[in-house]
Amino acid sequence: DIFDKLVILLISPIFICIHFLISVFIRLDSSGQVFFKQHRLGKNNIDFVCYKYRTMYENSQNILEKYLKENPDEVEYYETYHKYKNDPRITKIGKILRATSLDELPQILNIFKGDMSLVGPRPYMLNESEKLGKNQQFILKVKPGITGLWQVSGRNELTFKERNELEIWYIKNW
Numbered sequence: 001d002i003f004d005k006l007v008i009l010l011i012s013p014i015f016i017c018i019h020f021l022i023s024v025f026i027r028l029d030s031s032g033q034v035f036f037k038q039h040r041l042g043k044n045n046i047d048f049v050c051y052k053y054r055t056m057y058e059n060s061q062n063i064l065e066k067y068l069k070e071n072p073d074e075v076e077y078y079e080t081y082h083k084y085k086n087d088p089r090i091t092k093i094g095k096i097l098r099a100t101s102l103d104e105l106p107q108i109l110n111i112f113k114g115d116m117s118l119v120g121p122r123p124y125m126l127n128e129s130e131k132l133g134k135n136q137q138f139i140l141k142v143k144p145g146i147t148g149l150w151q152v153s154g155r156n157e158l159t160f161k162e163r164n165e166l167e168i169w170y171i172k173n174w
Contacts, residue, residue: 001114001117004111004117004118005111005112007118008108008111008112008118012108015105015108018102018105019105019106022034022053022093022097022102022105025093026053026054026091026093028093029091029092029093029094030057030058030091030093031058032054032057032058033054034053034054035051035052035053035054035106036051036052036053036054036055036056037049037050037051037052038050038052038125039126040123040124040125040126040144041123041124041125041126041128041129041140041144042115042116042123042140042143042144043140043141043142043143043144044140044141045129045136045140047126048110048113048115048116048123049115050107050110050115050116050123051106051107051109051110052103052104052106052107053094053097053102053103053105053106054091054094055090055091055093055094055095055097055098055103056087056089056090056091056094057089057091060089063088063089064087064088064089067088067089071086074086080159080160081158081159081160082128082160101147101151104146104147107146108146111146115143115144116143116144116145116146117142117143117144117145117146118145118146118147119145119146119147119148120142120143120144120145120148121139121142121144121145121148121150121167121170121171122144122145122148122150122151122163122167123144124139124144128160131160132164135164135165135167135168138167138168138171138172139164139167139168139171141171142171148167148170149166149167149169149170150162150163150166150167153166
């Protein structure tokens with residue numbers, strides 16, 4: 001906890017500069033807020049507000065509904081990977097932020113608040129709770145992290161189940 005906050009404090013001048021640039025690009029790319037906030041599952045199954053940069057258009061739900069009607073195969077892909085192959089909701093700058101993982105940078109605020117750590121399992125969405133199954137008891141015993149083993153071990157190529165297995169291995173062995 002102290003180590004995480006010390007590291008964040010040391011890099012905060014760089015973070016502020018990068019934040020300013022990203023905020024400008026998000027505002028120029030599409031209308032809406034700079035930050036995206038979403039409740040996620042945290043340590044001991046306590047949910048918290050997770051911060052990210054907004055990478056989608058404001059009317060993303062309408063865009064997705066129309067897209068899924070035209071591309072029903074994406075529903076099956078989502079069931080396996082928990083993401084879409086060609087998500088039409090993502091803005092131009094959002095694609096860059098996601099590809100570079102810079103959309104995660106605001107989670108530095110979550111570390112300051114004590115909700116997250118630098119390294120750990122990714123924070124799961126509330127609606128993924130049941131899908132964790134028996135693994136939930138292990139994954140939610142530790143603080144979620146900005147980065148973890150699955151990000152450096154295949155990330156987008158891994159299924160939801162494979163991601164869980166990696167995170168459990170990490171928790172048990174580190």
